[in-house]
Amino acid sequence: MSEPILQVRDLRVEYATPAGPAQAVGGVSFDLAKGEFLAIVGESGCGKSTLLFAVAQLLTYPGRLAGGEVLFDGVDFTTLKPEELRLHRWRDISVVMQSAMNALNPTLTIGAQLTDACKAHTEWSDEKIAQRSAEVLAMVAIDAVHLKSYPFQLSGGMRQRAMIAMALLLEPKLVIMDEPTSALDVVAQRSLMHQVETLRHQLGFAVIFVTHDMSVVSHYSDRLAVMYAGEIVELGPTREVFDRPEHPYSQGLMEAFPSLLGESKQLTGIAGNPPSLVDPPEGCLFAPRCAYANDECRSVRPELIAYGNHQVRCHLVARTRKNDA
Ligand SMILES: Nc1ncnc2c1ncn2[C@@H]1O[C@H](COP(=O)(O)OP(=O)(O)O)[C@@H](O)[C@H]1O
Numbered sequence: 001m002s003e004p005i006l007q008v009r010d011l012r013v014e015y016a017t018p019a020g021p022a023q024a025v026g027g028v029s030f031d032l033a034k035g036e037f038l039a040i041v042g043e044s045g046c047g048k049s050t051l052l053f054a055v056a057q058l059l060t061y062p063g064r065l066a067g068g069e070v071l072f073d074g075v076d077f078t079t080l081k082p083e084e085l086r087l088h089r090w091r092d093i094s095v096v097m098q099s100a101m102n103a104l105n106p107t108l109t110i111g112a113q114l115t116d117a118c119k120a121h122t123e124w125s126d127e128k129i130a131q132r133s134a135e136v137l138a139m140v141a142i143d144a145v146h147l148k149s150y151p152f153q154l155s156g157g158m159r160q161r162a163m164i165a166m167a168l169l170l171e172p173k174l175v176i177m178d179e180p181t182s183a184l185d186v187v188a189q190r191s192l193m194h195q196v197e198t199l200r201h202q203l204g205f206a207v208i209f210v211t212h213d214m215s216v217v218s219h220y221s222d223r224l225a226v227m228y229a230g231e232i233v234e235l236g237p238t239r240e241v242f243d244r245p246e247h248p249y250s251q252g253l254m255e256a257f258p259s260l261l262g263e264s265k266q267l268t269g270i271a272g273n274p275p276s277l278v279d280p281p282e283g284c285l286f287a288p289r290c291a292y293a294n295d296e297c298r299s300v301r302p303e304l305i306a307y308g309n310h311q312v313r314c315h316l317v318a319r320t321r322k323n324d325a
């Protein structure tokens with residue numbers, strides 16, 4: 001793997017709840033190479049958005065960082081003051097969140113919002129700002145006449161693309177996207193993903209992408225992380241995780257998406273519910289739903305273990321691999 005742009009180390013996030021702290025992200029670690037596209041999948045509530053918020057240092061109460069490091073180009077973001085973080089936002093890391101449809105300021109034109117972001121982070125002249133604003137809109141196939149439009153004057157798909165244009169405005173090294181296409185129809189989704197991918201090749205930024213759409217994952221991501229109950233249970237090259245998922249949860253997840261080229265489908269393949277995050281079971285968090293679970297699984301929490309460039313959090317996989325060796 002080339003020089004990592006991002007190193008996440010044992011990241012933990014808790015939400016304060018009436019029943020006590022809920023561990024929504026429980027010790028997540030991964031590296032992201034420059035220019036790499038990492039997809040994250042897992043059923044609703046498994047902590048994908050919370051993880052992205054924690055990486056971008058955007059957690060707010062009742063969420064809080066309970067431990068770990070987020071090294072961006074070697075700088076630990078978890079130790080920075082808000083004003084120091086502000087220097088990195090947009091320039092180094094930009095974020096398109098799940099609610100991006102509503103993230104634009106309704107009272108400002110698209111052009112004014114792009115200008116504000118440029119003024120906050122650069123010394124660019126008005127002329128340069130106008131030129132760059134038109135350029136990023138063109139990248140996402142929005143005509144420059146819409147610099148004068150207010151968000152409500154754009155369609156949902158255009159607003160989403162305008163958000164992505166804003167995210168790319170200052171050529172960040174990492175773009176974090178949380179289901180950015182989920183509000184779009186299939187045709188608009190495909191065209192947006194195609195644009196993101198063309199831009200990634202042109203500009204060389206890395207992407208962390210959360211999605212329910214397995215066809216997006218299979219077409220665009222270099223590596224795939226599968227999350228369950230706040231943990232990464234499997235991480236590897238996308239093709240490998242698709243073709244040979246090793247964790248029983250990943251296997252169930254892949255079976256729930258029989259056709260990679262078909263429409264996205266809700267996860268239906270695995271009976272049962274995820275565990276309580278306030279009072280999680282002692283052993284493997286997936287054990288209560290796992291057809292293969294044994295006593296060890298029910299009593300000892302498995303570590304994420306690396307086999308080559310593939311990582312799996314499962315006692316049974318660990319045992320099989322040891323016997324194979
Ligand atoms: N503001 C909040 N307060 C309490 N719990 C929360 C809050 N936001 C999320 N959670 C809980 O954290 C867990 C992870 O949520 P989330 O990160 O949104 O999952 P995902 O994006 O994978 O659907 C879920 O159990 C959810 O209920």
Ligand SMILES: [Mg+2]
Nearest residue numbers: 048049050098
């Ligand atoms: Mg989410």
